[in-house]
Amino acid sequence: MSRIAYVNGRFVPKSQAVVHIEDRGYQLADAVYEVWALFDGKLADPEGHFARLERSLSELRIDMPMSRAALTAVLRETVRRNRIREGLVYLQVSRGVARRDHAFPTDPVPPAVIVTVSRVDRAATEARAAAGVAVITTPENRWGRCDIKTVGLLPNALAKQKAREAGAVEAWFVDELGLVTEGASSNAWILDAEGTLRTRDTQANILRGVTRLSLIDVAREAGLKVDERPFTPQEAAQAKEAFITGAGTLVLPVVKVDGHPVGDGRVGPVATKLRRLYIERARATAI
Template structure:
């Protein structure tokens, strides 16, 4: 069975999907996106993703292409047509098609909408989590509005490539003060040397991770405290555990930072417990 994509009002075969050559998302990166984890064919963390989408669009003054209810129908239909039960759904909304000009187009230009769906092998991802992954650190070189989930991801892509070339799966950006901001496609966490859960607060213009937000809610329900305070790469290397969170990684244990083992260099109990608790919540609340 072939894959299908949704492009500007129509479902088309994935291989035939295209956008206009003057789509501003393609030419100027003038677009935002969201990625949902799919559990049993349902959208995980729906409220968080829709709220962040609406906020990102508002910050860029791009209109919502349709109501949230209508968009939900489109996303569910994309999942149904692709027959994916466990996977990821990608949504991109841009300012639309207009003659190339840096300034916004005049007149009423309808936003561009693209939706794709891909399957994920959950058994393989669980095996990856049980083994743990490595991350590298890299100087922060992105623009100052990383809180907006735009498609302008060139620094992230370069950081991911650098990580791949060093046998790692993620890169953590480090700011001018020497603190980890976040990963190229995830939020960064540690269980520090004193046993405290730590992750950077979102007031630092880092991405307001939806998986991060849900996990914070889970932690509150479990009566577990979190110190929303930045940490350095040295603190991460001296930590008992580390992990990353995101729609693609869920809660993924980190056992090595810049080739330095974290803790005993093996997956710790806290990260795996939080992974289980997050997945249980995500499955229970998916729509």
């Protein structure tokens, strides 16, 4: 059975899913997106993702395409039609279709909406988490509104390619002060020498990660100290542990930064524990 996509009010086989050539998301990156982890057919961290979607749309002055309840129904129906239990749900909302012009359309147009679902092999992702991954660093070169989850991801794509060519899974952006901001598609964390979890504060130019926010609660409930304070690549290499978070990675241990081992170069107990606790919470609260 072909995978099914939702495109502007219709469920269609993915092979036949198309958007108009003058969709502003395609021509101007005038669009936002969200990604939910899918556990047992349910959306993880629902409140955080919906709240961030609404904020991103508001910042770009794009109307919500439908009510939250209606959008939830669309997401669930797309999941049901694809018969996927463990995976990722991708939503994109653009300003809509209009004659190409940098300024907003003079006559209002309805936002364009697409939803797709992809399967995730949980056994494979658990094996990767057990082994740990490598990251590299790269100079920060993105625009000044990374807090908006826009589809304008060219610098992120180039950073990911740089990481792939270096045999790593992620690239951490480093700002002009020499501090890590975040990953190309994740938030960055370390467990420092004092046993404090550190991740960049959201007053900096970073995405307000939903998994990041949930994990802060999980960590504090587990009795860990969390400090929203930046760190350097050198501090990461000297840390006890490091990891990244995101809807796709969940909590993924990092064992190497720029070729240098983190701690003893093996996955640590704190990241392993936090991954387990986060997944337990996400499964319990998914809708």
